[in-house]
Amino acid sequence: MERVATASHVEGRTFWVTTGTGQRLVVEGRSDEPRPSAGPGPMELMLVSLATCAGSTMRDLLTGMRQPFRRLVVRVWGERAPDPPRVWTKVRLLYQVAGEVVPDRLRRAEHLTDSKYCSASVMFSRVAELETLTDLVHRVPPAVTRELRRQVLRPHQSIAELVDPGEEDPSTVFFAAHRGDEVVGTAAVYREPCPGRGDEARRIRAMATAPEVRGQGVGELLLDACVDEARAQGALLVWCNARLAAVGFYRRYGFRAVSEPFSVEGIGPHVRMARTI
Numbered sequence: 001m002e003r004v005a006t007a008s009h010v011e012g013r014t015f016w017v018t019t020g021t022g023q024r025l026v027v028e029g030r031s032d033e034p035r036p037s038a039g040p041g042p043m044e045l046m047l048v049s050l051a052t053c054a055g056s057t058m059r060d061l062l063t064g065m066r067q068p069f070r071r072l073v074v075r076v077w078g079e080r081a082p083d084p085p086r087v088w089t090k091v092r093l094l095y096q097v098a099g100e101v102v103p104d105r106l107r108r109a110e111h112l113t114d115s116k117y118c119s120a121s122v123m124f125s126r127v128a129e130l131e132t133l134t135d136l137v138h139r140v141p142p143a144v145t146r147e148l149r150r151q152v153l154r155p156h157q158s159i160a161e162l163v164d165p166g167e168e169d170p171s172t173v174f175f176a177a178h179r180g181d182e183v184v185g186t187a188a189v190y191r192e193p194c195p196g197r198g199d200e201a202r203r204i205r206a207m208a209t210a211p212e213v214r215g216q217g218v219g220e221l222l223l224d225a226c227v228d229e230a231r232a233q234g235a236l237l238v239w240c241n242a243r244l245a246a247v248g249f250y251r252r253y254g255f256r257a258v259s260e261p262f263s264v265e266g267i268g269p270h271v272r273m274a275r276t277i
């Protein structure tokens with residue numbers, strides 16, 4: 001057997017760990033005291049291992065399949081038994097991939113990761129209920145995004161009313177986030193100057209995620225895809241008319257208000273926000 005780790009007690013539930021490959025880290029079992037812990041917890045690390053093992057397996061498979069992903073994020077959620085032994089009973093693994101990856105290839109990579117090549121994933125599936133989901137953020141024809149945009153952004157309009165002439169402009173790029181076959185997010189980049197600013201600019205529009213996936217990073221991946229696209233088109237600035245409820249989201253990614261609040265008929269108050277790129 002190979003030596004994998006030596007854990008030396010420091011104090012309380014804190015251990016100083018040296019791994020068989022010479023890495024060092026501090027691990028701390030859950031503390032009852034209200035203070036920041038000295039390091040990740042042992043049960044937490046199991047799911048960290050799962051996320052990173054699954055992520056690196058997925059990376060290798062997508063690379064081997066020559067699938068040009070730009071971003072790969074793995075999120076993991078877990079539920080433990082209420083009483084000792086408090087094992088992980090349910091685990092959800094979400095792979096989020098952005099880039100022009102063929103959906104069938106991604107499905108194949110996910111299947112091979114979970115069923116064969118990711119040792120952590122195969123181990124977890126033997127002891128816990130393991131659910132696996134995949135999001136793909138990629139370029140799509142505008143029509144793919146219309147139903148979700150209508151539901152989230154313009155429920156008072158029909159699809160025909162929602163369609164905007166700039167959608168078919170060759171410089172306009174639409175992105176969708178697919179979770180499996182379902183569209184769970186949309187965003188678009190339009191070539192349009194920002195009022196009052198001279199920089200070469202792109203406008204971000206149609207930013208929407210389905211309510212059931214919010215807070216899971218889909219909006220971030222879509223915004224990131226838009227900023228990358230704007231940069232690739234040579235823009236120096238991205239901007240949007242943000243609903244007041246979404247101002248905090250854009251602010252988090254470096255956008256700043258560049259107008260007074262204004263009202264958009266049928267939708268409500270907005271503020272123009274911009275960010276140099």
Ligand SMILES: CC(C)(COP(=O)(O)OP(=O)(O)OC[C@H]1O[C@@H](n2cnc3c(N)ncnc32)[C@H](O)[C@@H]1OP(=O)(O)O)[C@@H](O)C(=O)NCCC(=O)NCCS
Nearest residue numbers: 207208209214215216217218219220242243245246248249
């Ligand atoms: C705004 C919207 C696109 C965000 O999508 P999302 O999928 O929830 O975003 P993410 O999960 O990627 O969030 C990324 C981060 O931003 C934060 N965030 C998301 N929405 C936020 C908001 N409205 N205010 C402040 N922070 C927000 C998240 O908490 C998360 O932070 P964390 O990583 O620290 O947890 C989504 O809430 C939405 O579709 N809203 C309704 C339509 C809308 O207002 N669209 C914008 C039109 S201008």
